[in-house]
Amino acid sequence: ASNRIRTLPVPAPRGTIYDRNGRIVADNVPGYSITILPGPADSVRATLQRIARYVDLPASRIEQLMANMRAYGREVVVDANVDFASVAALEERRGDFSGVYVAMRPRRRYLLGTAGGHVTGYVGEVTAEELATEAFPEEEYEAGMVVGKVGIERQYEATLQGTQGVRYVEFDARGRIVGDFGGVEARPPEPGEDLHLNLDMELQRWIHRIFPDTMSGAVVALDPSDGGVLALYSAPGYDPNAFVGGIPDSAWARLNEDEANPLFDRSVLGLYAPAS
Known part of the structure; x- marks a missing residue:
């Protein structure tokens, strides 16, 4: 049986975000992702159920x-943020997971954490709804890519x-990875x-530290x-x-049901009288 060649995307690291003094606000650290190739629905579902053990x-x-x-009709990212232990477990049992490949993928890291959540925002996988809008032109974006969702x-x-x-x-006839194709x-x-x-x-950190835990505001x-x-x-x-x-x-x-509404950015969307 002949081996098959597939083109697979390699995610690009996002730009680093710095503050006014050159301190890093958001950067990338090495991470792992699991992707599964298209195939017969029953076999793909069975493989996903096996992956779910790990x-x-x-x-x-x-x-x-x-x-x-x-x-x-193409490969999908199963998990864009897998820990090393899970990766190792999958790699040890590679024969059980046809059409699955594990790759290094840059993972976003926010150094301000909760102190800067609203201002930095966060990234996530682009949705079908987003891909249908002008903000994500199809010559630059495709399913599986990680994009900014809110904030900066x-x-x-x-x-x-x-x-x-x-x-x-290169894949063999059973959908297992042979390696990178050199041709x-x-x-x-x-x-x-x-x-x-x-x-x-x-x-920003100092304000977070002194802001009373029990209060909402900006x-x-x-x-x-x-x-x-x-x-x-x-805050919150x-x-x-x-x-x-x-x-x-x-x-x-939990975030959506919290009565304090932590996802609401009071510093930008809140309406307050001046000096209140």
């Missing part, structure tokens, strides 16, 4: 992945987003551009000389790191 993959997510595969990540998506690379991977030159990804903010990270600090924003704080907040690789349904429900 990674958090609820039945609802399996059905969503099956629907995505039907809609796009969304506002400066076009700057921070890099250009995906391509690798050519065609792979194209490395191009990282996104860096972003330098006017924000002062230490001031703090905006401006530079009187030029009106530049030095801090933009909203959320940790954007929880969204990297996809937030679990239970955690998303």
Whole structure:
């Protein structure tokens, strides 16, 4: 039986976000992702159910992945943020997982955590609804890519987003990876551009530290000389790191059902009388 060659996308690292003093606000660390290639529905579903023994993959997510595969007719990212232990477990049993490949993938990291959740925003996998809008043109975006969802990540998506690379991977007749195909030159990804903010990270942290836990509200600090924003704080907040690789349904429900409304950005969307 002859081996088959497939082109697979190589995710590009997003640009690094810096504060006014050159401190890193958001960067990338090495991560792992699991992707599954299209195939007969029954066999793909059975493989996903086997993967679910090693990674958090609820039945609802399996059905969503099956629907995505039907809609796009191409590989789908099963989990964009897998820990090394799960990767090792899958690799040890590689023969059980035809059509599955594990790859290094840049993983977003937010150094301000909850102190800066509203201002940095977070990234997530692009949705079918987003791909249908002008904000995500089809010559630059495709299913499986990670994009800015809210905050600075969304506002400066076009700057921070890099250009995906391509690798050519050889599979045997059973859909197992043989290795990279040497006959065609792979194209490395191009990282996104860096972003330098006017924000002062230490001031943002200090406000978070002194802001009373029991209160909701916002703090905006401006530079009187030029009106530049030095801090933009909203409480209660959320940790954007929880969204990297996809937030679990239970955690998303908790954030949405919280009466204090931590997802609402009071510093930008709240209506307050001046000096109140």
